Amino acid sequence: MSESPTPPDAPAPAKAADPLVIRSLTFAGPMASPRGWRPHPSLPEVAFAGRSNVGKSSLLNALVRRKAFARVSKTPGRTREINFFEVNRQFMLVDLPGYGYARISKERKAEWKPLIEGYIRTSPALRGVVLLLDVRHDPTNDDRQMLDFLADVEVPTLVALTKVDKLGTTARTKRIRALSDEIGLDPSQVIPFSAHAHIGRDELAEALLELVAAPPFRDLPFPEPPASPDAPAPVVLDDEA
Ligand code: GDP
Numbered sequence: 001m002s003e004s005p006t007p008p009d010a011p012a013p014a015k016a017a018d019p020l021v022i023r024s025l026t027f028a029g030p031m032a033s034p035r036g037w038r039p040h041p042s043l044p045e046v047a048f049a050g051r052s053n054v055g056k057s058s059l060l061n062a063l064v065r066r067k068a069f070a071r072v073s074k075t076p077g078r079t080r081e082i083n084f085f086e087v088n089r090q091f092m093l094v095d096l097p098g099y100g101y102a103r104i105s106k107e108r109k110a111e112w113k114p115l116i117e118g119y120i121r122t123s124p125a126l127r128g129v130v131l132l133l134d135v136r137h138d139p140t141n142d143d144r145q146m147l148d149f150l151a152d153v154e155v156p157t158l159v160a161l162t163k164v165d166k167l168g169t170t171a172r173t174k175r176i177r178a179l180s181d182e183i184g185l186d187p188s189q190v191i192p193f194s195a196h197a198h199i200g201r202d203e204l205a206e207a208l209l210e211l212v213a214a215p216p217f218r219d220l221p222f223p224e225p226p227a228s229p230d231a232p233a234p235v236v237l238d239d240e241a
Pocket residue numbers: 050051052053054055056057058059098162163164165166193194195196197
């Protein structure tokens with residue numbers, strides 16, 4: 001028996017609920033040096049890494065549906081720091097400085113490497129890292145170093161393949177498979193993404209929340225709450241609570 005056609009006045013199928021509704025977003029402050037200030041690690045942290053220009057600010061803006069990151073993380077001076085954003089009083093979104101800019105000097109590289117690696121090695125609240133790779137390009141030496149480092153620390157890792165709108169459907173599927181094979185990740189760890197074409201936002205949000213909900217992958221001592229006089233005042237970017 002054939003199915004009866006949908007009556008013209010039937011309600012549209014319900015849209016899947018947004019897995020990550022942003023109710024509050026606060027810039028908690030920057031970490032500028034390996035032993036510098038950082039927020040007390042009381043909330044689970046998920047960090048975002050990628051080379052400069054990979055599309056990290058666009059991805060983060062799409063993730064929280066705000067232009068907040070472009071405003072904060074791209075202000076002069078901030079681009080070399082680790083920026084901490086508290087989301088929904090539930091988790092900390094950690095924006096690592098973009099690495100491996102083609103023209104970067106050895107000196108600059110010597111600055112960001114210890115900062116990024118030191119943070120990833122020592123944060124007791126870190127639950128996972130999202131590494132961004134441009135779907136069109138093979139991983140650079142810096143990307144490979146980062147992947148090796150993340151594997152070495154054994155931190156749960158997702159890879160977001162950015163700018164997939166730049167490829168047609170067939171080329172995209174082929175490229176995603178080839179890149180996943182090349183970096184040796186299970187396809188479940190790889191999320192095709194496009195900020196411009198609104199692809200992958202909810203998948204990324206869901207995967208991120210799974211990392212947030214997972215128990216810590218390692219057992220590191222929690223520091224005493226700092227009595228740090230140089231702690232910055234948090235900046236509320238959005239608060240619907
Ligand atoms: P960041 O340096 O990693 O923070 O990268 P941005 O988010 O500033 O993006 C760098 C450049 O890539 C900008 O010109 C963006 O417009 C572009 N871009 C970012 N995301 C996308 C995307 O999803 N699709 C396309 N086609 N371009 C993008």
